[in-house]
Amino acid sequence: MADSVTLRNTVAYAVEEAAAASDGAPATIHFVVFESARAVDPTGPADLGDDHELLDRVSVWADEDRAGQEASVEVELAVVGADRYLFSPDQYADALADYAAAHDVDRVVLDPEYDPGSGAPMLWPLATELQRRDLDVEEAPVERPRRQTVLGRTGTARKYVAIFGASFLFYQALGAWTTFDLVTGGLTAGLVAALLAPIVFGHQPSLTHLAVQTVRMAVYAPYLLWEIAKANLQIAYVVLHPSLPIDPEMVEFDAAVWGDTPVTTLANSITLTPGTLTVDVTEQSFVVHSLTEATRDGLFEGSLERAVRFVFWGRAAARIPSPRERGEEGDDG
Amino acid sequence: MAISEYAAVALVAGGAFFGLVAAVGLVRLPDVYTRTHAASKSDTLGAVLALGGVALVIDAQLATVKAVFLLLFMFLTNPTAAHAIARAARDQGIEPWTTDDADAGGEP
Numbered sequence: 001m002a003d004s005v006t007l008r009n010t011v012a013y014a015v016e017e018a019a020a021a022s023d024g025a026p027a028t029i030h031f032v033v034f035e036s037a038r039a040v041d042p043t044g045p046a047d048l049g050d051d052h053e054l055l056d057r058v059s060v061w062a063d064e065d066r067a068g069q070e071a072s073v074e075v076e077l078a079v080v081g082a083d084r085y086l087f088s089p090d091q092y093a094d095a096l097a098d099y100a101a102a103h104d105v106d107r108v109v110l111d112p113e114y115d116p117g118s119g120a121p122m123l124w125p126l127a128t129e130l131q132r133r134d135l136d137v138e139e140a141p142v143e144r145p146r147r148q149t150v151l152g153r154t155g156t157a158r159k160y161v162a163i164f165g166a167s168f169l170f171y172q173a174l175g176a177w178t179t180f181d182l183v184t185g186g187l188t189a190g191l192v193a194a195l196l197a198p199i200v201f202g203h204q205p206s207l208t209h210l211a212v213q214t215v216r217m218a219v220y221a222p223y224l225l226w227e228i229a230k231a232n233l234q235i236a237y238v239v240l241h242p243s244l245p246i247d248p249e250m251v252e253f254d255a256a257v258w259g260d261t262p263v264t265t266l267a268n269s270i271t272l273t274p275g276t277l278t279v280d281v282t283e284q285s286f287v288v289h290s291l292t293e294a295t296r297d298g299l300f301e302g303s304l305e306r307a308v309r310f311v312f313w314g315r316a317a318a319r320i321p322s323p324r325e326r327g328e329e330g331d332d333g
Numbered sequence: 334m335a336i337s338e339y340a341a342v343a344l345v346a347g348g349a350f351f352g353l354v355a356a357v358g359l360v361r362l363p364d365v366y367t368r369t370h371a372a373s374k375s376d377t378l379g380a381v382l383a384l385g386g387v388a389l390v391i392d393a394q395l396a397t398v399k400a401v402f403l404l405l406f407m408f409l410t411n412p413t414a415a416h417a418i419a420r421a422a423r424d425q426g427i428e429p430w431t432t433d434d435a436d437a438g439g440e441p
Contacts, residue, residue, distance in 0.1 A: 173402075231374075235358070236350075236351065239357055239358040239375075247431075248364075248366065248430060249431060271373065273374075277415060278419070
């Protein structure tokens with residue numbers, strides 16, 4: 001696999017399949033990338049930096065998906081082909097087959113958007129070559145991206161129950177627990193669940209997972225409040241200062257958060273922290289308008305980003321370097 | 334006065350202060366983006382502080398819960414609205430004001 005639009009869903013599919021195939025015994029998934037730098041420059045040295053960054057991201061995703069599974073699934077990460085120059089589909093297939101033999105892997109899942117040849121379509125020949133080497137090959141049956149993102153995902157019983165419960169409790173919190181409120185609340189919650197259950201959750205909600213996130217969110221909220229209060233005072237100072245010391249600028253950076261809800265949380269947190277205003281977000285690329293030099297610095301320190309990663313993926317993910325360390329600083333053109 | 338009432342007065346006063354900052358910022362700042370900063374954030378904190386004060390003094394349990402809900406929704410909707418305004422401005426191709434504009438004689 002390599003970085004692609006369908007990679008996230010392919011990882012989810014692989015984890016699900018591994019959990020389904022495990023039958024109690026722990027199953028192991030190997031996420032494998034081909035060394036990529038030499039596909040561009042055959043004579044250059046093998047540069048594993050990008051590949052390891054990709055694998056780190058995949059491992060965070062896999063952890064997220066594993067949290068929702070009962071069966072135990074082991075995850076291994078690997079880069080293959082660093083020791084040789086790969087050119088044709090059968091060379092790629094050889095490299096992968098060697099890896100599969102060495103690690104006792106019998107089934108290969110390919111990301112449908114994966115394309116090893118730089119530019120030339122090579123996925124189909126690769127799959128054929130892999131089959132010839134007695135491997136069970138399939139493309140992950142994931143949705144290709146469309147021009148308009150699909151809102152409708154499949155609704156499951158658990159999603160309906162979660163949405164129904166949440167809206168019913170909310171209704172009762174505003175109501176008074178009378179018979180009338182219970183009945184109308186039930187109707188309303190039913191309607192909300194029917195309409196929204198397929199949309200709200202990206203993947204299966206599980207109680208433990210939600211509880212953990214709620215606790216982390218409860219840790220995050222006071223921190224965010226404190227940041228808001230502190231920064232508001234700074235803005236009050238700037239606005240009330242006679243000479244209006246502002247130096248506004250549009251900046252762009254790629255945030256290291258993934259998925260709809262985390263990105264939305266980060267975007268809104270950035271807007272709430274005064275001096276920074278999220279103007280546009282595409283995938284992970286943020287366009288942020290900042291009021292003063294100091295607020296820009298704060299943004300690139302990445303403490304907010306870190307906190308959001310902590311809420312959704314725990315402490316390990318919080319240790320990913322800040323935008324400044326990643327060299328994401330950039331002015332908008 | 335009970336302690337909670339003092340706290341409520343302090344909160345509401347803080348809310349009024351940040352509301353004032355938002356209004357002053359709206360007038361003084363130079364362009365749509367910077368004004369959105371003032372209008373969205375000082376305003377959010379102002380409203381949230383005032384609501385917090387309300388939640389403290391209202392005795393009725395239910396009204397307190399409602400005030401807290403209002404507070405939460407404030408945090409969700411205000412940044413979203415600010416984002417919508419800023420994004421619309423960007424889509425319209427409005428160039429953000431910079432200090433260069435001030436040197437060129439533009440209004441500060």
